[in-house]
Amino acid sequence: MESVTSESISKPNKRGRPRSEEVEQAILKATARLLAERGLQALTIEDVASLAKVGKTSIYRRWPSKGILALEAFLSEFLLLQPPIDTGSLASDLNEALSAWVRTVAGTPTGRSLVALIAEAQTDPELAIAWSEAVIKTARNQHRSMIERAILRGEIPGDSDVDVLMDMLYGPAYHRLLQGHLPLTEGFVQQVVAVVVAGAKAGAAVPLHVDKD
Amino acid sequence: MESVTSESISKPNKRGRPRSEEVEQAILKATARLLAERGLQALTIEDVASLAKVGKTSIYRRWPSKGILALEAFLSEFLLLQPPIDTGSLASDLNEALSAWVRTVAGTPTGRSLVALIAEAQTDPELAIAWSEAVIKTARNQHRSMIERAILRGEIPGDSDVDVLMDMLYGPAYHRLLQGHLPLTEGFVQQVVAVVVAGAKAGAAVPLHVDKD
Amino acid sequence: MESVTSESISKPNKRGRPRSEEVEQAILKATARLLAERGLQALTIEDVASLAKVGKTSIYRRWPSKGILALEAFLSEFLLLQPPIDTGSLASDLNEALSAWVRTVAGTPTGRSLVALIAEAQTDPELAIAWSEAVIKTARNQHRSMIERAILRGEIPGDSDVDVLMDMLYGPAYHRLLQGHLPLTEGFVQQVVAVVVAGAKAGAAVPLHVDKD
Amino acid sequence: MESVTSESISKPNKRGRPRSEEVEQAILKATARLLAERGLQALTIEDVASLAKVGKTSIYRRWPSKGILALEAFLSEFLLLQPPIDTGSLASDLNEALSAWVRTVAGTPTGRSLVALIAEAQTDPELAIAWSEAVIKTARNQHRSMIERAILRGEIPGDSDVDVLMDMLYGPAYHRLLQGHLPLTEGFVQQVVAVVVAGAKAGAAVPLHVDKD
DNA sequence: CCCTAAACGAGACGGTACGTCTAGTCTTATG
């Protein structure tokens, strides 16, 4: 996984002292640690600098906001490379994927960081974009193929709206993670998958008629 | 709708000058205005005090955090008591309810405040509780009856998991509102409702077997 | 000693509930205690009210500032009614008077309060006036008679400037008390008195010639 | 005159951005102006910061209390380096010195600041020490030499107590300045000097016998 | 092998908002 920042695509940068890789790693490590210990809210650039034994400028030179720094630290540590899943049936593909996600985030530091980053992204537009690129798109591309395979196999109608199906899969899970009103259990995963698959097979996810919005 | 704060359930408080209702309203009004104009993030107690022409202490005396203040201001203005819906069919009940919600929040100041409050609640535990009480529970109670009527009518199996069905209805909508990856359209609502109803009728929302989690 | 405040010489005050003497005493007692414990600087009207179990209004109704309140508390407790002194000789009169003053203030809580009140009076003009009336004038009247008796006895010239002599007696003592650069000892008192008496006898305290200032 | 603060004797402080001399001067200038205009009591750090166009931290970084800041501002402006006086006679030396002091402080902003600083020093021990070092000791060293020269010339006894004589000279003047009961005139100065000189010549300032205190 | 230019640590800088404190005033219900 490469850097998410826009910085990284800047000029060749030949002359002068090159940026130190050690500094970069020290900052990310310190950020990850403070993020896990105290959360994004209580994370300050000043604490990161002092923990990483680094000047504040060295952080600002690389990352534009604490949200983006935290995102990168989050990704560099918990890189959720869920292995590609292909069991041969839509239900078990989805079940396995969603289960893995739930295990990663339910009640874990990873989950808390993820929640904090979503919250922060509501406020920081740059982070919102980076988050969308790095997490949402990546995950959706993985899941999309599972559903497309089901279409090819004829399990569900060919004109099913893949985006809607994915939102119906992950939306309820994110909902419980963020609102915390009910627990994220294995049983919940199974029921969600069952409803989605049943609905999809019944052709309910097919766009109805006009949708001028 | 009464106050959400824990303050309100304190002692009778007979002696001394009573708290001024005017002051209370002035603070809530100023908060609501600033919340709509600049968002929760940029909302400061100091600005609220100065706009409401009120001492800061008068705010701190009543509300423990800016999140809870904002929640109460939000509720006092946009009291989202959607009128009870009863069309006679589950699909159209859900459609109408979810449509109304989408119209209230998609691209509106109300929606932005709602998102900001959810984000803030991830950080402020007191706000999280108040939010859950005042918004989540209230809304779920309204929706629950729609589904229970469908069970009574025999539209869906009697052992359907109502909580799961509600999360599958609102989860995807909240997901798009918060992640912003795709728009919250009328068509989206229809498809979500269709999948949920189809899945429920197929008995997919019934708890499978053991659920030891 | 009667009240120093301007309040107290107001109208007869016939109608309504009469002011409670208990309240008055409670306030003065609490003030005196806090004054001794923490000094005038750290004394707050709020603390006095709470210690005396009295409303703040009851204090503000009686005293215009904390300085004047403190002055009255100071006087009501440590009423420095040095008994009139008349030994028959100027030197021993002055020695006894100044010694008594030094014993009362050097290193004592009384001295600390006195110093604090002088400091406060530099800032609070009302207190400055009250202080001048209640302390300075009273003391000077006592001392003036000692010097006037010496004139009558022929010990010192009849046109000696009594005010200058008194300032030369107490000025050095106040100086050491306030600046703290050197201790206020019995020996110091003796030397000061000796110089003043010698100077006065030599006719040095007689106004020279023109003094248009 | 160098800085009075304890700060100034700290480590060499090579690393990091050096403190700006301009900032220092701007703060002192603003303080001096506000001190003269409104007095020490009404002086707030916030006003100094805003007038000097400086962050509050830049003030707190340098000075521990508003008293010490005010002292330094006072000294940096009105550096009372009275030129050394040596007329050949004790009486005229003292007369000239005390007259100069009176002219500097009687009814002037300098005098008001001086009075305010003495008052503040009664409350702030750190200021008391700094004041003693910077003002009292400096002044006394100047005056001491005048009296010592008189001893060498044989004008007054060799065992005269120089400290007592100085207190008798300045004590009465400070007394009138602080208590304000009588004006600080040229005639007053002459009489005080006359009494002190006469007393000293008469050997009255010589320590009597034992002085165990 | 020096020269140049950027990166580095440290920490000062002008700001903003915090949550607390006290001042002096006002508004209740009670005596």
Add this chain to the structure above:
DNA sequence: CATAAGACTAGACGTACCGTCTCGTTTAGGG
């Protein structure tokens, strides 16, 4: 009316971080 209680506006306090800006020092490559 005075009283106790306590809410009211106002505004300074000292602290914490923000993101920027100097400093003196280090570390490379290019000349």
